[in-house]
Amino acid sequence: MKPQRSADTAESLDQTVYDALFNGVMHGRLKPGTRLQEAALCEQFSVSRTVVRQALRRLSEVQIVDIVANKGAAVATPSPKETRDVFAARRAIEGAIVREVARRIEHGDIEKLKQRLRAEHDALHDQDHPRWVALAGGFHLALAELSGNQVLQRMLTELMTRCSLIVALYEAPGEASCEHDEHARLVELLSLRDSNGAAEEMDKHLLALEARLQIPA
Template sequence: MKPQRATADHPETLDQNVYEAIFNAVMHGRLKPGTRLQEASLCEQFGVSRTVVRQALRRLSELRIVDVVPNKGAAVATPGPKETRDVFAARRAIEGAIVREVARHIDHGDVARLRQRLQAEHAALHEGDHPRWVALAGGFHLALAELSGNQVLERMLTELMTRCSLIVALYEVPGEASCEHDEHARLVDLLALRDGNGAAAEMERHLLALESRLRLPEEKSDALRRAF
């Protein structure tokens, strides 16, 4: 997953380095959900003013990577159980549409590039390079979105993937794989056959399996209902 880059609509700004550093630290698990982001420390770390830091935090809050609370400051966002279920439901709908679209016009070159990605995933997994493997596994889903040619779906999935990075950091059971290599391989096999319905069904199974590997805490409202 890549942070928003400078474009004609979003020109390079003074806060870009701060924004990218925090974004990447969250996405790669170096900043955990709930971590306080103290403005003074960030100013010292990056050698910039509070205005620059606040602009970076505001941009990150727009992506819901950071929660900014008036008079309390900023912290890395902490998605709750309900939001987790909502995010995965949205991913199932969006990624099903993505793979159906990909299956309509995928060519041999696209398939070859996807298989190269799978080889890189496999190598990172077996070399024990977990951060690289996580980045490649998430990148596989975004690569499919790019192949779909639908920029709206791609933007929506990018935002959801940032939420999923936080969710996995919070709730993944230690030792569980956040994205299974074999599931990705089956998706590529189905797409190579241009089987859109089969790929959508496989994506549904894949995302349900990913969600099932999370250990979500009990919500207070559920505990209350059972108490009475």
């Protein structure tokens, strides 16, 4: 049984490193191009190189990390084409998500979304940009959870992480990656169970988000 416990422990440590790096990208603490030195990560998390390499390999599989032979790992840097592809995928997936949310949403769900909107507003008022970025991204993931479709939820989680890299790379100075008023309009339409209106609003919202970025031609 000892080898099994050892394997379980290694897997748990691997997940700890994976989650920390994943969340670092998601919340903008790790910027595109940031080198991820194995030795430094081993020291930071008190784990072996085997554990670190496994976590980095898994992150590379979801395109969060680039691993180059003889150069090591770095946070991925999305290209302009990939950026446009990611937004096209988000529009398709999030359109499907809000249609499903509009069909099944309940009063309690609306109240929870409104609480999120108030938290966004407070973060903006307090000029707490990191907290606001996390809340704005969390709004989209909360909608995915309300859809009840775990496949769409997993797909959006991956795309949202790619978008965190994209915003860090291409966001124009002074621009907001998500507009609070656009989220408020989505909640209003969902409260009316207006699936077509919510899907159209989400499409406009994501197009506007993409337009606010400075993406090279």
